[in-house]
Amino acid sequence: MTLATDTGNETVRARPQYCPRCDTEYQPAAVAICESCLGPLEPAYLAERALPDRATIAERAPNLWRYREWLPFDGEPRWSRETGFTPLFEVPSLARLLGVARVWVKNDSVSHPSLSFKDRVVACAINAAAALGIDTIGCASTGNLANAVAAQAARAGLPAWIFVPEDLEPGKLVGTAIYGAHLVRIRGTYDDVNRLCARVADEFGWGVVNVNLRGYYGEGSKTMAFEIAEQLGWRLPTAVVVPMAGGSLITKIRKGFDEFRSAGLVDGKPPRLFGAQAAGCAPIVNLIEGGGDRVEPVVPRTIARSIAIGNPADGPRAARAIRETGGWAAAVTDEELVGGIRLLAEHAGVFTETAGGVTLAAALGLSGNGRLRADDEVVLCITGNGLKTVEAVGDVLTGAPVIAAKLGEVRELVRIAHEEVQP
Numbered sequence: 313m314t315l316a317t318d319t320g321n322e323t324v325r326a327r328p329q330y331c332p333r334c335d336t337e338y339q340p341a342a343v344a345i346c347e348s349c350l351g352p353l354e355p356a357y358l359a360e361r362a363l364p365d366r367a368t369i370a371e372r373a374p375n376l377w378r379y380r381e382w383l384p385f386d387g388e389p390r391w392s393r394e395t396g397f398t399p400l401f402e403v404p405s406l407a408r409l410l411g412v413a414r415v416w417v418k419n420d421s422v423s424h425p426s427l428s429f430k431d432r433v434v435a436c437a438i439n440a441a442a443a444l445g446i447d448t449i450g451c452a453s454t455g456n457l458a459n460a461v462a463a464q465a466a467r468a469g470l471p472a473w474i475f476v477p478e479d480l481e482p483g484k485l486v487g488t489a490i491y492g493a494h495l496v497r498i499r500g501t502y503d504d505v506n507r508l509c510a511r512v513a514d515e516f517g518w519g520v521v522n523v524n525l526r527g528y529y530g531e532g533s534k535t536m537a538f539e540i541a542e543q544l545g546w547r548l549p550t551a552v553v554v555p556m557a558g559g560s561l562i563t564k565i566r567k568g569f570d571e572f573r574s575a576g577l578v579d580g581k582p583p584r585l586f587g588a589q590a591a592g593c594a595p596i597v598n599l600i601e602g603g604g605d606r607v608e609p610v611v612p613r614t615i616a617r618s619i620a621i622g623n624p625a626d627g628p629r630a631a632r633a634i635r636e637t638g639g640w641a642a643a644v645t646d647e648e649l650v651g652g653i654r655l656l657a658e659h660a661g662v663f664t665e666t667a668g669g670v671t672l673a674a675a676l677g678l679s680g681n682g683r684l685r686a687d688d689e690v691v692l693c694i695t696g697n698g699l700k701t702v703e704a705v706g707d708v709l710t711g712a713p714v715i716a717a718k719l720g721e722v723r724e725l726v727r728i729a730h731e732e733v734q735p
């Protein structure tokens with residue numbers, strides 16, 4: 313691999329990794345798969361390390377590094393120090409709509425800097441790259457990861473090579489190219505892109521964030537669980553609804569809740585985890601409903617491109633997280649997800665992208681079939697921003713009248729609007 317000549321900051325060091333399957337240990341490196349058993353590697357933390365208490369965490373700056381003892385580095389993070397700590401807020405009218413006790417939105421649609429939860433994982437990956445002296449980073453992406461890598465690489469002054477399926481939404485493509493990244497569109501599905509990127513990582517020695525840096529990258533997702541627990545006042549909800557693509561986020565949210573429980577920062581039962589997918593690409597939902605333990609890959613057909621992964625790498629682990637917490641999964645049609653986007657905007661004042669529409673629509677389905685219950689306290693993980701997928705909801709514009717700049721015309725519109733409310 314290429315070593316960066318700029319070693320100006322020696323303070324961020326990557327943790328070693330290990331293979332949970334066969335216990336082999338690995339020195340810090342851009343490697344994500346165990347050589348002996350091909351299992352995915354995970355960062356190794358020292359069990360005896362000092363952990364902060366609630367008050368210590370609460371005093372720290374409002375970003376994801378306030379949980380640094382649970383992130384795979386020693387020393388000071390070098391890049392992306394402002395990411396994380398997005399708003400969590402209660403929406404009583406959604407609780408009424410879902411027929412549950414309480415509902416909160418965890419709003420990563422306003423994540424810094426690229427408006428999706430992928431900023432969390434890239435914040436970890438780019439510090440791993442810095443620690444390992446990697447001078448070029450890249451990714452295989454369904455859109456949001458492309459935006460996050462391009463933005464954070466620009467800030468860090470690193471070249472980025474970004475590979476996406478050819479037919480992504482314009483918002484996602486523009487939101488990558490604007491940062492000056494090398495954006496490459498592949499004729500094929502995300503799964504084709506991902507296979508190519510495994511070979512690209514080997515060939516060029518780059519840090520491909522979700523390929524050879526994946527062990528470090530994935531840990532960033534845990535911070536969504538940490539923030540939910542802290543922002544609820546150091547307690548756990550009873551249910552969390554999470555959109556699933558490769559299945560990593562939901563797996564890591566579970567790990568995050570478990571780590572905070574073992575650290576004594578929260579108590580009570582772990583939340584039941586509920587996975588959401590689009591019906592046009594629902595291999596993990598199929599696994600939950602079908603009851604097996606092997607993912608049956610599908611060819612994605614949905615407008616929810618950001619979560620359209622037909623052969624999810626963490627599918628079996630996601631299914632385990634769902635089953636072992638007593639949760640369930642739901643798939644929704646494209647029409648239902650568009651309804652979900654509109655409902656979230658109208659009730660919560662949050663404009664989310666297609667994946668967020670999937671999350672709310674799935675929550676509706678899960679309350680309809682009794683999986684979410686009247687006494688549940690539910691957090692909806694809203695992971696991306698609607699301005700990136702405006703074409704999904706273009707219809708809302710048809711209702712906006714065009715008038716002359718005359719008060720009389722406004723009077724007429726107001727009269728009609730009142731009549732519509734009270735006929």
Ligand SMILES: *Cc1c(COP(=O)(O)O)cnc(C)c1O
Binds near residue numbers: 428
């Ligand atoms: C990537 C992504 C997810 C889920 O990702 P996993 O691969 O399951 O970790 C959810 N929502 C959005 C908007 C995403 O971009």
Ligand SMILES: [Zn+2]
Binds near residue numbers: 334335350351
């Ligand atoms: Zn192994």
